[in-house]
Amino acid sequence: MLITRLTLTDFRNHAALRMEPARPLICLYGPNGAGKTNILEAVSLLVPGRGLRGQDFHLLARLEGAGAWAVAAEAQTPLGEVRLGTSHDGGEATTRKVAVDGMLQKSSGVLGHYLKMLWLTPAQDRLFMGPGGDRRRFFDRMVSSFNEGHAAHVSAFEKLMKERNALLQQPRPDATWLSTLETQMAEQAVAMAAARNEAAGVLARHFASGDAQGPFPWGVLQLHGQIEELVSQKPAVQAEDEYAKILADSRGADRAAQRTLNGPHRSDFSVLHGPKSTPAELCSTGEQKALLIGLTLAQARAAREMLGASPILLLDEVAAHLDQARRRGLFQVLSDLGAQAWMTGTDENLFAEAGAAACRFEVKDGTVHVRQ
Ligand SMILES: Nc1ncnc2c1ncn2[C@@H]1O[C@H](COP(=O)(O)OP(=O)(O)OP(=O)(O)O)[C@@H](O)[C@H]1O
Numbered sequence: 001m002l003i004t005r006l007t008l009t010d011f012r013n014h015a016a017l018r019m020e021p022a023r024p025l026i027c028l029y030g031p032n033g034a035g036k037t038n039i040l041e042a043v044s045l046l047v048p049g050r051g052l053r054g055q056d057f058h059l060l061a062r063l064e065g066a067g068a069w070a071v072a073a074e075a076q077t078p079l080g081e082v083r084l085g086t087s088h089d090g091g092e093a094t095t096r097k098v099a100v101d102g103m104l105q106k107s108s109g110v111l112g113h114y115l116k117m118l119w120l121t122p123a124q125d126r127l128f129m130g131p132g133g134d135r136r137r138f139f140d141r142m143v144s145s146f147n148e149g150h151a152a153h154v155s156a157f158e159k160l161m162k163e164r165n166a167l168l169q170q171p172r173p174d175a176t177w178l179s180t181l182e183t184q185m186a187e188q189a190v191a192m193a194a195a196r197n198e199a200a201g202v203l204a205r206h207f208a209s210g211d212a213q214g215p216f217p218w219g220v221l222q223l224h225g226q227i228e229e230l231v232s233q234k235p236a237v238q239a240e241d242e243y244a245k246i247l248a249d250s251r252g253a254d255r256a257a258q259r260t261l262n263g264p265h266r267s268d269f270s271v272l273h274g275p276k277s278t279p280a281e282l283c284s285t286g287e288q289k290a291l292l293i294g295l296t297l298a299q300a301r302a303a304r305e306m307l308g309a310s311p312i313l314l315l316d317e318v319a320a321h322l323d324q325a326r327r328r329g330l331f332q333v334l335s336d337l338g339a340q341a342w343m344t345g346t347d348e349n350l351f352a353e354a355g356a357a358a359c360r361f362e363v364k365d366g367t368v369h370v371r372q
């Protein structure tokens, strides 16, 4: 999976940018505010979802521009060569337009057939200490990188749950309607949990393999969730019935709490730093960062095993806190993985160890200069 050409039009601080990365490790360097992360964000919009900053699409247009923005790419994918495009016209629309080989598509979901992506940004540095919801989204994105239906199950479940929560607040909720919603929620929940269990199994195996981690620690990953546990013990149909019953039995409590207390939206995962045998959240800042990089590399290997091709990696400021030996180790692991990796840093020297596997671009005030 490779992006061979990237074009940005009025995207953030880039009026017109064109890049043709010729080698798998793409190093973007330049001063703070130059527009490096903006390039990664543009790339992240070539898969379904809201991109690596999760911002509203109308906010992505260049401030001095006409209001519209566009990202276009040529890519080599397991389905062959393809031209992908996504844009927003600057109006009120909450969705973006997506085109494949020049043909307008109904939704951004189709992008997931062509490209898979994983990303790691400084905003995730507190993943192990922060709220469970962030970890769950991080994990679900990984599941989605090799299970195309997963994201749709997650959003369908959330929509149904919202509807049920609203219904429960009515003075006399319609019991038949509630049962229908709960049955549908259970179907989505079990599909979600099954996908998460499968992903967790493959990921945990790769994450536990110290040899493949280079200079980054191996770890023990465990998924914690009521529905995931149910699905691992019972056939799907039975798990659906049981969760639907849990929902029916907890209507009173859910009504009082004004939310749904049981379900896959409460699941979480924990990580143990392997060599230190310490829970991730108790590790030092540097240890947590190394563990997070290790987890991302393991995700990439897990996805490669499931897909037969490594996903594209977006690694924002990944080299900044690593010493020279660890940087060399990182570039080596990425090369072994055969992944296209887009990396950013403020200094060209951070990428010196990447050697001939890298192509280098200097980013300055919304423009790029090739320094191959
Ligand atoms: N819609 C927009 N229009 C114009 N400029 C924008 C827009 N959104 C963000 N910017 C600007 O883009 C600039 C570059 O942002 P970006 O996050 O890509 O920088 P960076 O090169 O990653 O810097 P750092 O090294 O600090 O992470 C910022 O100065 C920001 O104010």
Ligand SMILES: [Mg+2]
Pocket: 036, 037, 038, 316, 344
């Ligand atoms: Mg940045």
